[in-house]
Amino acid sequence: MFKKIRYILFTSIAVSSLLLTACGSGATPESTQDTSGMQTAVAQTVAALNISEGTPTPELPVFTSTPLLFAPTLTPLAPVASPTRTRNPSVSECAQASLISENIPDGTIFKPGQAFTKTWEIKNTSPCSWDTSYKIVFRGDDVLGGAYVYNLPQAVDPGQIVPISLLFIAPQADATYTSRWMLQTPDGVEFGVGEYSAPFYTEIVVSSSANPGFAITSVEYNVVRDPATGCPANVNHIVYATFTSNGPIEFSYYWMQSDNNNSNPKILKMDAAGTLTISREWKLHLGSTPGTKWMAIVIVDPVQQEYPHAEFTYLCGSS
Numbered sequence: 001m002f003k004k005i006r007y008i009l010f011t012s013i014a015v016s017s018l019l020l021t022a023c024g025s026g027a028t029p030e031s032t033q034d035t036s037g038m039q040t041a042v043a044q045t046v047a048a049l050n051i052s053e054g055t056p057t058p059e060l061p062v063f064t065s066t067p068l069l070f071a072p073t074l075t076p077l078a079p080v081a082s083p084t085r086t087r088n089p090s091v092s093e094c095a096q097a098s099l100i101s102e103n104i105p106d107g108t109i110f111k112p113g114q115a116f117t118k119t120w121e122i123k124n125t126s127p128c129s130w131d132t133s134y135k136i137v138f139r140g141d142d143v144l145g146g147a148y149v150y151n152l153p154q155a156v157d158p159g160q161i162v163p164i165s166l167l168f169i170a171p172q173a174d175a176t177y178t179s180r181w182m183l184q185t186p187d188g189v190e191f192g193v194g195e196y197s198a199p200f201y202t203e204i205v206v207s208s209s210a211n212p213g214f215a216i217t218s219v220e221y222n223v224v225r226d227p228a229t230g231c232p233a234n235v236n237h238i239v240y241a242t243f244t245s246n247g248p249i250e251f252s253y254y255w256m257q258s259d260n261n262n263s264n265p266k267i268l269k270m271d272a273a274g275t276l277t278i279s280r281e282w283k284l285h286l287g288s289t290p291g292t293k294w295m296a297i298v299i300v301d302p303v304q305q306e307y308p309h310a311e312f313t314y315l316c317g318s319s
Helices: 002-023 029-053
Strands: 097-102 108-110 115-124 135-141 149-151 161-169 175-184 200-206 216-226 234-245 249-257 266-270 274-285 291-301 310-314
Touching (some): 216 310, 234 310
Antiparallel strands (some): 097 115, 175 200, 234 274, 249 266
16 A cells, blocks of 8 residues: 555656656746646645545654574584593503413423423403514523514413413523513513513523432422311311422322321322422311411432421310
8 A cells, every 4th residue: 555655656746847847947927836736736636645545654664773683593402422532551551461370390400402392371460452463572691592582472361361382492501591581562661570570581400410310399388278267077177289390200208297197108200390289188176176287298208308387277176
């Protein structure tokens, strides 16, 4: 509707302008009068239209420079968790190991030039997995005819045990020889075994004698109580004795006890340097005399020797 009014108004003004232009500056009073009348007619026409439509003349909108504000319509995203980063162990953390066992006792006697294989069982006590890029490196004394560097024979996960076996050759001269070794990370960090990261080693004796003096070099004990606790009618104490020899040997021994209940002599034979374990049981009845008791190994032949006592305490008897 507003567009129609503006159109009529615009048309009326345009017609009036054309008429005025056509009259020019030389218009007569009559023509001026006609023009005034025409303008009056236009104004009356517009007024009539406003009355006929029954609506007020619209006001023109006033524009300002104030920006319009819109409420955000996007749904906020949940916070994204930062990715978990796995910390890689340091080189020093990977360089940790312990010695579990070894197969050739220190002090073993070999003939000059005799070949032998030494095996250490080493446990990976680090949080790292070792691969075959880890190395076994010579670190002192005598290399004993072997190489100076070896690759780890297999991959070893944390907590696993790897056997490290090296082939050696005894030197020609009679003497005692030691060969020391360590492990090495791919970064070149060397480490040994135990709390102080000490080298693992082998120690041998070379003898060209026809009678090199093979012997028992040590006896170690382990005492086990059965049952471990309590005071039943019978309590057994089992003493395990482990002999270590430096070569093949045949010897005789007996058990000696603190109550003088000694065993009869027995003969044992070891075909090579190594260890051999035997055991003896002492059964105590409820009511036996309590207190500290002991058992011990005595070697009679080829050389008589009494070894330290294996002690234990019985507390269930009557005093």
